[in-house]
Amino acid sequence: MKLYFNTSLPIWVIVLLFIVLSTATIYLYSLHKLSKPWSFWLPALRVTVIFLLLLALFQPILLELKKHMERGNVVVLLDNSGSMSIKDDYTLDEQVNVAWHLKMFPKKMRTYVFFEEAESVTKLKNNLNEYDKELKRVDGILNLGNLEKTLKETETLGDSLEKLNDDFETLLETIKKAKSKADYLNQDPKDKKLRKGWVRLETWQNIKGADIPSLINSPKYKKPANEIRLIRELVIPENIGNNYGCRLAGFIIPEKSGNYQFKISSDDQSQLFLSTDAEEKNLKQIANVKTFAASPIDFSKEPNQTSKAIKLGSGKKYAFKILFKEGNGGDHLTVQWLPPGVKKPEPIPSSCLAVNSSANENLQNRLKSFELNCEKVQKEFKNQEEKLKLFDKKKSVKENRTHLKAIIESSKKIRELYPTISQQLLELQSAADIELAESGNKVVDEALEDLKNKTRIDLVKYILNSKKIAILDSLKEKGDLAVFDMSEGKGPLKLDTLHELEAKVTKTSLGNRMDDIFKYYENKKIAALIVISDGNNNAGKTLVSIKEMAKEREVPLLAIGIGAPRAPKDIAIDHVITPKTGFKSDSIKANIVLKRNSFENSHINLKIFSDGELLAEKQVPPGKESRLVVTLGFVEERSGFLHYTVQAESLQGEVLYPNNEKNFSIQILKDPIRTLFIDEFPRWESRYCNMMLKRDQRIDLRTIFVASMKDGILETSKTAWPENQNDLNGFQILVMGDTNPGH
Incomplete structure (x- = not known):
């Protein structure tokens, strides 16, 4: 039992009223000389009465409360439609990422620091934005000519700048430590190995001209490229820049013997070289583009874009090199081939490509670019620190503003570098995951092989039944668990049959199925609705309408995406x-x-x-x-x-x-359509309709103009009235004009 007060008056008003009335009562009684004990009891009784009267204003209520905990229903909707039978073609880094999140190999085997620090860069950028606001505030104070206050504020700026720099250095130190602990990221760069599925792409920037000589004769070409990375196809995407040149190199390893033709398309010039063996000294030009091709698949603009038939042996290595130069405007490069017995050009699969690569080459090249940008950021921090020291109250407002303007410009440069650094960290994570996939770790290799053999529905079953993930046990703790599939009108599945799921439902009606679930729990609380799907919704109610329905019922909608992050081929x-x-x-x-x-x-x-x-x-x-x-x-x-x-x-x-x-x-x-057309008079509309229907060879037309009959008898048998009901039923189309209903 608990006592509650239901008064609408503020409590302090009632308390104040009690104090005033009690004090007044005691004072009034003190004016009268009463004999004992009445001099005490009468005021006490009066104060008690006042207390009880005022207590009524509190409106006290005695309540007995009982708590009743009601468990909600946790509902899982599984997508078992036809698209869930797909085996996704994950890239190597995606394979590692998916297998790691599904706990298919121990967590400690993968270095995840690059992704985590990419998120940290976002936080650093937010801190930098706050620092920029401080700069603007100081700029406003300086504009008012208050040098003394400006100098005080620059001390605060110095503290903020020091923290920004410390946070950035902490980020770099975290990456360095995590990288040093991963053996697969610290292999000896002198170790060379043949990496299948890759070719080397070197890019030189800021070289003018659209022809190959402008690339190979440039002094920059004699120096290391601005960017070196490994790619998985002989393609340079469209419209990525101007005034650059590229060299692609590696080996082609055919999977079957026979005569091959190679085709090249580019904008601007390009040259394709192929060796008779694995030696670069035997490279010979086999195809080229002298001007430009309009599209990546335009292999017919110039005859020299297609090589002669070249005999290649199965499993043998053939060195190749591609030179490409872009001037201004559109740019692209594509190399394809015609394998034996194939009539149309097709991309050279990555399984037929290879390159001699030093250990961690792709990762190291990306690290160099990342470290270069980090050095730029640290340089700007140091530059700002030096500029802050130049502030002096003895200098004019104009001189101090020059220093502040330089700091603001420096901060702007850092802000522009942060998104690039964040993106580079994501690319480093991708490169690190590829290194792990190719490191020869037996446990990881088995996990990736297992993943490659799983369809989307297999992944769903793995998630539900894996003891390492234990998602069902976790959900059971949250509420009463029920699992539904995409079969419309069906109730929940038995939990012990989830391993039997098959992707056989012919259409994906996520909206309809979620509507079924809401109706099933019409009078019950749904704590959460979790959808496990590839997101392929091709029928039924829209997800927008279901989202509104969930919002009305206050049902949280959660989604677990299955499949690669892009549409399958x-x-x-x-x-x-x-x-x-x-x-x-x-x-x-x-x-x-x-x-x-x-x-x-x-x-x-x-x-x-x-x-x-x-x-x-x-x-x-x-x-x-x-x-x-x-x-x-x-x-x-x-x-x-x-x-x-x-x-x-x-x-x-x-x-x-x-x-x-x-x-x-x-x-x-087989036969034309029998059509009966009846009208009172051969009006203009009727005559036009009659003429058009007669022209159509698919129409067998009978026309009757009632008022044109001679003595009630039609002149030709073709225009005779139907003899009986069966004759009338033989017409497939009946067209009635403006006839007299009295006939």
Whole structure:
């Protein structure tokens, strides 16, 4: 039991009133000389009465409260649609990142410091913004001519600057210590090894000219490149800069023997060299671009862009070199090949590329760029420190403002460098993860191999059933756990059957399924709704509407994304637009909506089949469009309700095949459509309609103009009225004009 006061008056008012009334009562009684004990008891009784009367103003309430804890429902929605059957093509660094987060190998085996410190740089930037505000405030004081106060404020600036510098140095020291503890990041740079799947890209900046001689004759070309890194394909993306030159080098290792042709496309000039063996001294130019090619897949502008057929042996190393020069404007470089038996050029897979690399080369090259920018930041900090010392009250406002302006400009340079440093740290994390993947660590290798063999639905089952992650046990502690899949209308799954999940649901209706769950728990509290999905929502209610519904019910929505952070390589037939009906011997046109991802440089073959017979085919040329409409036509000589299949041939590297086909059906009519057209008079509209219908060979037209009948009898049998109900039912279309209802 607890006592509560329900008064609307402030308590201090009631207390003050009690004190005033009690004091007045005692004073009034003291004026009367009462005999004992009444001189004490009468005032005491009066004060007690006053206390009880005022207590009523407090409105005291005695309540007995009982606590009742109600557990909420923790709901998990699993995506088991068709797209969850994909095996994602993770890059090496992504493999390490995913496997590490899934605890597929011990946490201590991976150095994660670069990513963590990239987040720290964001905090440092926020601190720098506060420092900039202090600078502006000091600038305002200086503008007022108050030198004495300005000097005091510069002392505060000095303390802030010292903290910024200390925080930055702490960041660098943290990275240095963490790196020194990872053996795989500290290999001897003298150790050379053949790294498969990589080629070396060297880039020289600020060299004018668009031709190769301007690159190789430049003094800068004789010095180390501005940037050296390892890449996984013979491609330089479009529009990355001006006045630069590149050299790509490594080995090509064919997977099968035969004659190969190489093709090169670039903007501006480029040259492709290939050796007869692994020796660079035997390099010979086999193809080039003398002017420029309009697009990365334009291999036909100049005949010299394609090499002659060159015989290569399976598993043998052939040294190659590519020189590329960009002047101004657009820029790109692409090298592809025609393997034996292949008619269309295709990218050279990374499995056929290699380079002799020193240990940690990619990481070390990125570290150099990172350290260079860090030195710039530290230089600016030192510069500001020196400028702060130059402030002097003996100097004029103008002189002191010059120093302050220099500090503000220096701070601006640091602020511009921070995003670059943050990005470089993320790139260093990527490079470090690649080093771990290639370090030969048996435990890591087994984990990555296991990951590569898992589909998206396998990953979901792993997350749910792994004792290391123990996500279900953790959720059970939060509330009553229920797990649903994407089968609409079904209740929760049995927890002991989650290992049997299969990606068989034909459509992904996240919105509809979440709506089902909200209805299932209509009168119960949902503590949280956790969605585990690849995010592929292609049917049903929009997620926006569900989000609003969750907001109304105060249900937290949480998501666990499954799959690579980019769309998989895929060719998909989204849908097919065709007429519902057609006629025998007519030309049928099918508009095919095609979607492609990562195959912009490849030809796509589209075909239409019916009962195993090829009716039409078309080759879609390469292009940047991710969604396009392709029209295929064919003549149908059969009749009836016919079924067709449109198919896009799968390409190398594609991971999702079921969406390469789409079925459609068309009703093919053998006989023309019987049509009865009745009107009172041959009005202009009726005559026009009659004329247009007669022209259409698919229409068998009978026209009756009632008022034009001679003595109620039609002149020709063709225009006779239907003889009976069956005759009338034989017409498939009846067109009624403005006829007299009295007929």
